[in-house]
Amino acid sequence: MGQRAAKQQIEKGLKLYNNTKQEQAVRKWKAALGKVGDKKRLRFILLGHLALAYGDWGDYREMLGYSVQQIDIANELDELELRAEAYLNLARANEKLCEYHKAMSYARHSMNNTASQEDPLVGPIHLCLGNANLGFGHFQQALENFDKALKMAIKIGDRGLECNTYGDLAEVYISLKDYDKALRYTVKASELVRCRGQEWSPKLRTVVQLNLATPYRKLGKMDLAMDYCEEAMKMALQLNDRAIQARCLCIFADIHRKRGDCERAYPRYESSLSIAVEAGDRLGQLQVLSGMAKTLVLMKQFQRALDVNTQALDIATSIGNKMSMLRSHWLMHQLYRALGNPKASQQHASAFDGYLRDLSLYCGVCHEVMGSRHDSLNVLTCCHIFHARCAETSSFKARGCPNCKKVLTIPIFV
Ligand SMILES: [Zn+2]
Numbered sequence: 261m262g263q264r265a266a267k268q269q270i271e272k273g274l275k276l277y278n279n280t281k282q283e284q285a286v287r288k289w290k291a292a293l294g295k296v297g298d299k300k301r302l303r304f305i306l307l308g309h310l311a312l313a314y315g316d317w318g319d320y321r322e323m324l325g326y327s328v329q330q331i332d333i334a335n336e337l338d339e340l341e342l343r344a345e346a347y348l349n350l351a352r353a354n355e356k357l358c359e360y361h362k363a364m365s366y367a368r369h370s371m372n373n374t375a376s377q378e379d380p381l382v383g384p385i386h387l388c389l390g391n392a393n394l395g396f397g398h399f400q401q402a403l404e405n406f407d408k409a410l411k412m413a414i415k416i417g418d419r420g421l422e423c424n425t426y427g428d429l430a431e432v433y434i435s436l437k438d439y440d441k442a443l444r445y446t447v448k449a450s451e452l453v454r455c456r457g458q459e460w461s462p463k464l465r466t467v468v469q470l471n472l473a474t475p476y477r478k479l480g481k482m483d484l485a486m487d488y489c490e491e492a493m494k495m496a497l498q499l500n501d502r503a504i505q506a507r508c509l510c511i512f513a514d515i516h517r518k519r520g521d522c523e524r525a526y527p528r529y530e531s532s533l534s535i536a537v538e539a540g541d542r543l544g545q546l547q548v549l550s551g552m553a554k555t556l557v558l559m560k561q562f563q564r565a566l567d568v569n570t571q572a573l574d575i576a577t578s579i580g581n582k583m584s585m586l587r588s589h590w591l592m593h594q595l596y597r598a599l600g601n602p603k604a605s606q607q608h609a610s611a612f613d614g615y616l617r618d619l620s621l622y623c624g625v626c627h628e629v630m631g632s633r634h635d636s637l638n639v640l641t642c643c644h645i646f647h648a649r650c651a652e653t654s655s656f657k658a659r660g661c662p663n664c665k666k667v668l669t670i671p672i673f674v
């Protein structure tokens with residue numbers, strides 16, 4: 261295949277891809293890949309499209325494979341720009357596979373190969389680093405990364421990156437139980453899709469739709485949560501996107517559980533779990549198992565709840581997700597108490613305290629725990645987090661941040 265013909269195939273694939281014909285696009289790119297011969301740069305571009313397509317499908321192992329091939333070419337051609345892109349794809353695949361240490365290391369490699377701080381990859385690299393930090397429960401570092409990603413997105417007018425960053429910021433606030441802020445960010449993302457997102461990938465549009473469901477559910481607006489989730493499920497079925505279908509099923513189950521309908525919730529968790537297991541999506545498995553354990557508690561099946569929660573704790577430990585470990589230990593503490601085993605209950609309470617200290621989830625003003633119940637939080641420009649009520653007093657504003665002593669009292673994320 262000549263250079264021009266290969267480029268045409270790439271363009272045709274892109275058109276198909278953005279017209280929700282992903283499978284046809286991937287077939288076209290794979291066919292072109294077989295014909296480009298020794299044209300390494302074209303091979304690199306095709307591998308990049310394939311990596312992102314498989315990433316969109318939630319097949320991160322396949323994405324990893326294409327990214328590794330990209331790195332080989334980037335090294336052969338010895339070009340910074342290609343290396344930066346290849347390492348970013350590798351970092352993203354690892355982040356999605358919950359290999360957070362590897363993700364951070366590859367993201368830093370990618371950063372070292374960017375041309376300057378103005379490079380368009382700098383924002384996405386920060387986003388990837390932020391997600392890896394969030395995966396570990398390092399909230400302050402994650403917020404620092406998301407802040408940089410967002411500033412970069414706005415500076416260079418990258419609306420897709422801006423939209424993704426809002427979605428990830430919402431995740432931070434959901435973890436910390438400030439659901440009003442989480443909702444504000446998911447709404448901002450959906451407004452961007454409405455105004456400018458028509459040409460964006462159908463995956464991103466579906467994720468944005470789905471992201472609205474969780475904050476609405478947490479705020480008790482079940483009907484709205486159900487509507488957004490149903491809409492996302494329709495889109496995911498059209499796209500044949502199993503990863504999003506699994507997330508929708510988990511949210512449907514959460515809604516039924518919150519309505520007290522355990523009979524409807526449990527089978528949906530089971531379906532979601534089987535997809536997450538098949539895809540090797542450990543974060544997805546963790547979320548489902550946590551919902552299952554809570555459902556079993558509602559059904560007063562404490563021993564089964566304990567078994568399911570033990571599985572959740574094992575997965576949380578394997579990926580290093582401290583926030584999930586903390587919450588699993590808390591549930592274990594309560595379950596062992598209900599089952600009449602005070603010694604085991606106490607052990608889990610101690611483990612819980614250890615993670616609480618490790619995660620520094622104490623407000624620097626009132627010293628109470630943050631993230632244990634729905635509450636309004638403020639993040640300062642130094643990325644330290646406080647209760648909004650504690651950070652908005654005039655004495656706090658005069659003294660500055662009690663954690664790092666910087667007099668930076670304007671909240672960055674409000
Ligand atoms: Zn406080």
Ligand SMILES: [Zn+2]
Pocket residue numbers: 640642643644661662663664665666
């Ligand atoms: Zn500070």
